[in-house]
Amino acid sequence: MEDNIASNGSQSPPLFGGHQTWQQRDESFKVKPIMKVHCGFMQGGGAEMAAADIRYVKKCRFVIASGIFDGYDTPHQPSNISKRSQRLFCFLMVVDEVSLEFIKNNVTVREDNNGGQWVGVWRLILLKHQPYDEPRRNGKVPKILTHRLFPQAQYSIWIDGKMELIVDPLLMLERYLWRGKHTFAIAQHKHHRSIYEEADANKRRKRYARPLIDLQMKIYRYEGMEPWSPNKSTVSDVPEGAIIIREHTALNNLFSCLWFNEVNLFTPRDQLSFGYVVYRLGSRFKLFMFPNCEYNSIFVLHPHTREHSSKVEWVKSLEEFKKKADLKESRGGLGLWSPYPGNLDLVVLPPVARTSKAG
DSSP, X not given: OOOOOOTTSOOOOOOTTOOXXXXXXXXXXXXXXXXXXXXXXXXXXXXEEOHHHHHHHTTOSEEEEEEEOTTOOOOOOXXXXXXXXXXXXXXXXXXXXXXXXXXXXXXXXXXXXTSOEEETTEEEEEEESOXXXXXXXXXXXXXXXXXXXXXXXXXXXXXXXXXEEOSOHHHHHIIIIITTTOSEEXXXXXXXXXXXXXXXXXXXXXXXXXXXXXXXXXXXXXXXXXXXXXXXSSSOSOEEEEEEEEEOXXXXXXXXXXXXXXXXXXXXXXXXXXXXXXXXXXGGOOOEEEOHHXXXXXXXXXXXXXXXXXXXXXXOSHHHHHHOGGGSOSSSOGXXXXXXXXXXXXXXXXXXXXXXXXX
């Protein structure tokens, strides 16, 4: 997709997610046989892979993908992996420069004859020139755009960097995709089913600036997103996004592009936008949301080496942004600062029943 030229005729600085207009965003949800949509990786926007890694991933048809950004973790070796899965799957750990240095200082990194870097079964895939100021937003690139990083992959399983996989990946594909003839599987959230509940929890836990979370929710409410209820066709609007199991079909790839565009345009909290994209695609997009109790049997959860915090997470009012311009992200979440083509003043967010602790 070609990017937009600014209205004054000058070219804006290259952005990884592009300069998507509100009209382009709305059109992208109208599924057609042939479509052009934004999907990251705009030229000059960053997230560049080394030539040796590009050659390596071209042979990967079955992928276990994970990512570590800003040095929060070291790779955890999976267990109970069958010999067949060891031959079939590529284990790809996407990292930034900071994390690669941190990993080299804390665990043994082996280099092969072709320039590949390894930690156990994990092939380290370095993305140079991070596209965003916020490390959490950078981590959404391999998580959501797995099909763009590894375009030859037919199946992928994403797991967060703090997790240790303890189930054979072929068994996961059989259980969550093939058995029920699904192509996209993700766990239900442990506590929340409504995105408005999840947004409230994000504000209480200071996961991002409170007024910007509210703004994203107001836009979704204005565009018709109802709170979850048993009358909806989905068992929940909120996933537990640490594990995503996908067949890389055309519709799943479109869903991933649209999901990423929301994360790029608004807050990096992908659980807030997942259900919205499902809502916009309607009955065309089929997914399997499996019970949270099964999610907890797939991995061992390890604590981060340190806690993440950024200045924007503590912002409580728009006045703080006016006083300190450096609190704003410069390359992500720009839709939160672009005039919205609708009147949000009269939008009232649905009441929230708090079902989880704030800690």
